[in-house]
Amino acid sequence: MKMTVIGCGYLGATHAACMAELGHEVLGMDSDIDKVAILNSGRAPFFERDLDALITRHTTTGRLKFTASHQEAAAFADLHFIGVGTPQRPGSDSYDLSHLFDAALRLAPHLSTPAVIAVKSTVPVGTAPRLAELLQAAAPAGDQVEVAWNPEFLRESFAVDDTLRPDRLVLGFQNTHSWAESVLREAFAKIIDSGTATIVTDWATAELAKGAANSFLATKISFVNAMAEVCEKSGADVTKLADILGHDHRIGRHGMRPGLGFGGGCLPKDLRGFIARAGELDADQAVGILREADAVNTRRRRRVIDLAHQELGADLRGKRITVWGASFKPETDDIRDSPALDIAQKLHDLGAYVTVTDPQALDNARKLHPDLDYVQDLIAATEDADLVLHLTEWHVFTHIDPKRLATRTTSRKIIDARGTLDTDRWREAGWMIRTLGRPSQGE
Numbered sequence: 001m002k003m004t005v006i007g008c009g010y011l012g013a014t015h016a017a018c019m020a021e022l023g024h025e026v027l028g029m030d031s032d033i034d035k036v037a038i039l040n041s042g043r044a045p046f047f048e049r050d051l052d053a054l055i056t057r058h059t060t061t062g063r064l065k066f067t068a069s070h071q072e073a074a075a076f077a078d079l080h081f082i083g084v085g086t087p088q089r090p091g092s093d094s095y096d097l098s099h100l101f102d103a104a105l106r107l108a109p110h111l112s113t114p115a116v117i118a119v120k121s122t123v124p125v126g127t128a129p130r131l132a133e134l135l136q137a138a139a140p141a142g143d144q145v146e147v148a149w150n151p152e153f154l155r156e157s158f159a160v161d162d163t164l165r166p167d168r169l170v171l172g173f174q175n176t177h178s179w180a181e182s183v184l185r186e187a188f189a190k191i192i193d194s195g196t197a198t199i200v201t202d203w204a205t206a207e208l209a210k211g212a213a214n215s216f217l218a219t220k221i222s223f224v225n226a227m228a229e230v231c232e233k234s235g236a237d238v239t240k241l242a243d244i245l246g247h248d249h250r251i252g253r254h255g256m257r258p259g260l261g262f263g264g265g266c267l268p269k270d271l272r273g274f275i276a277r278a279g280e281l282d283a284d285q286a287v288g289i290l291r292e293a294d295a296v297n298t299r300r301r302r303r304v305i306d307l308a309h310q311e312l313g314a315d316l317r318g319k320r321i322t323v324w325g326a327s328f329k330p331e332t333d334d335i336r337d338s339p340a341l342d343i344a345q346k347l348h349d350l351g352a353y354v355t356v357t358d359p360q361a362l363d364n365a366r367k368l369h370p371d372l373d374y375v376q377d378l379i380a381a382t383e384d385a386d387l388v389l390h391l392t393e394w395h396v397f398t399h400i401d402p403k404r405l406a407t408r409t410t411s412r413k414i415i416d417a418r419g420t421l422d423t424d425r426w427r428e429a430g431w432m433i434r435t436l437g438r439p440s441q442g443e
C-alpha cells in the first residue's frame with residue numbers, strides 16, 4: 001500500500017520506517033526541513049536503537065522517502081497517518097492541539113479524492129469529531145474524508161520493536177465496518193495476522209485508551225514511589241518491597257521501578273492533560289488519584305534536592321555537583337521534562353556549580369539549559385565533585401568501578417536516585433552512598 005506519515009518526530013519517523021519494513025511504500029512528511037534532509041540522507045534525526053538501520057535500509061530501496069510539502073503528501077496516497085506533537089500548553093495543564101489542527105488544515109485543501117486520516121497523536125477525548133468536522137469542511141472531497149483513531153503505545157528506546165510487535169492495536173472509527181476500517185486493517189494486516197490483539201472501537205474509547213494507559217503507567221510508578229517515601233521514614237527497602245509486590249501476578253514488577261519518577265514528553269503531560277479534560281467533562285472526582293500521582297512525582301525530585309542540602313549544607317553556593325544523566329531515561333537523547341535536568345537546573349539556580357554528563361543527550365541539553373556545564377567523559381565530569389547525583393540509569397553509570405572515581409572527587413559522596421548502583425561495592429570503595437527509598441548507612 002501507499003501511505004504517508006505527517007509529523008516525523010520520535011513517533012512518526014519510527015512509524016514511517018516500520019510501515020516500510022512491513023512492505024508499504026511510505027512518504028514521511030514534516031514541516032521541519034532540516035529534519036526532512038537528515039531523514040532523506042538515511043538517518044534518524046534523534047537517537048533510537050535500531051531506527052537508523054531501518055531508515056537506511058528503506059531509503060536505499062526507495063520504499064521510504066520524506067518531504068516537507070503537505071501538498072505532495074496529499075497527492076501521494078489516500079491513507080495519511082498523523083503523528084505531530086501535542087505538548088502541554090504553556091501555563092496550562094491542557095494539551096496544545098495547534099500542530100494537529102495545523103497539519104489537518106494544511107493537508108485538507110489538497111484532498112480532492114476519498115482519503116483516510118488516521119491520527120496517532122495523543123489527544124484529549126472529544127478531539128476526533130472536531131478534527132473530522134474541520135477536515136470535511138476544508139477538503140474538496142468533503143465527507144469522503146474519513147477520520148480514524150489509532151493511538152500509539154510505543155516506548156522510546158524500544159520504539160521499533162514496540163511498533164512492529166505491539167501488545168495491542170487499537171482502531172477507533174465513527175461507524176462500524178467503514179471504508180476507513182478496511183483500509184487500516186489492510187495497512188496493519190501483517191501485525192493483525194501475527195495474532196496481535198486488535199480492538200476496533202468508537203472514536204472516544206480509542207482516544208481515552210491512550211490517556212488512560214499513560215495515566216495508569218504514571219500512577220503505578222508513583223505508587224511505588226509513595227511506598228519509597230514510607231520506606232524512608234520506616235527504615236524499609238523499597239527495592240525489596242517492589243520485588244515482593246511484583247511476584248503477585250495481579251500487581252507485576254514491570255513498570256514499577258522505584259526512583260526519581262517519571263519524566264519525558266508523554267507521561268507527565270498526558271497525566272495532566274487527562275486530569276484537565278476530566279475537569280472540563282465534570283468528571284473531576286474521578287481523577288483525584290491522578291492528581292496525587294503527579295504530586296508524588298514532583299516530591300521525588302524535591303527529595304533529591306533536600307538530600308543534596310543534607311550532604312552539602314544549606315548554602316550550595318560554590319559547591320561542585322556532578323549530575324549523571326541528562327535524558328529523561330536511558331537509551332534515548334530525549335530531554336523533554338527530564339527529571340535529571342530539572343534537578344540540575346534547580347541546583348544551579350541555588351548557586352551550585354553543576355556539571356552534567358550523559359552518553360547521548362548533551363547536545364539537546366545544552367540548547368535548553370545553556371547555564372549548566374557539560375562534559376562528555378564520565379570520569380572527567382566527575383573530577384573534583386563535592387557530590388555526585390546519579391539521576392538517569394544509563395548502563396555506563398551503573399557499571400562504573402567506584403574505585404576508579406575514589407581519588408578523583410573532592411569528597412566521596414553519591415546519591416543514587418535510580419537505585420541501580422551496587423551499594424555494597426560503593427561503600428567498600430569508601431563512598432557515602434544514599435539511595436532513594438532505601439535505608440542509609442548506619443540506619
Ligand SMILES: NC(=O)C1=CN([C@@H]2O[C@H](COP(=O)(O)OP(=O)(O)OC[C@H]3O[C@@H](n4cnc5c(N)ncnc54)[C@H](O)[C@@H]3O)[C@@H](O)[C@H]2O)C=CC1
Pocket residue numbers: 006007008009010011012029030031032035083084085086087099100102103104106120121122123152153154155156265266
Ligand atoms: N514519543 C513517543 O514515544 C510517543 C509519542 N506519542 C504521541 O505522538 C505525538 C508525537 O510525539 P513525538 O513524536 O514524541 O513528538 P516530536 O515533537 O518528536 O515530533 C512531532 C513532529 O511533528 C512535526 N510537525 C509539527 N507540526 C507539523 C505540521 N503542521 N505538519 C507536519 N509536521 C509537523 C514537528 O516538526 C516534529 O518533527 C504526541 O501526541 C505524543 O504524545 C505517542 C506514543 C509514543
Ligand SMILES: O=C(O)[C@H]1O[C@H](OP(=O)(O)OP(=O)(O)OC[C@H]2O[C@@H](n3ccc(=O)[nH]c3=O)[C@H](O)[C@@H]2O)[C@H](O)[C@@H](O)[C@@H]1O
Pocket residue numbers: 122152153154155156157214217221254255256257258259260261262263264265266267328329
Ligand atoms: O505516550 C508515550 O509517549 C509513551 O509514554 C511511555 O513511554 P516513554 O515515555 O518512552 O518511557 P517509559 O519507559 O514509560 O518511562 C517513562 C518515565 O518513567 C520512568 N519510569 C519508568 C518505569 C518505571 O518502572 N519507573 C520509572 O521511574 C522513566 O525513567 C521515565 O522517566 C509509555 O511507556 C508508552 O507506552 C507510551 O506510548
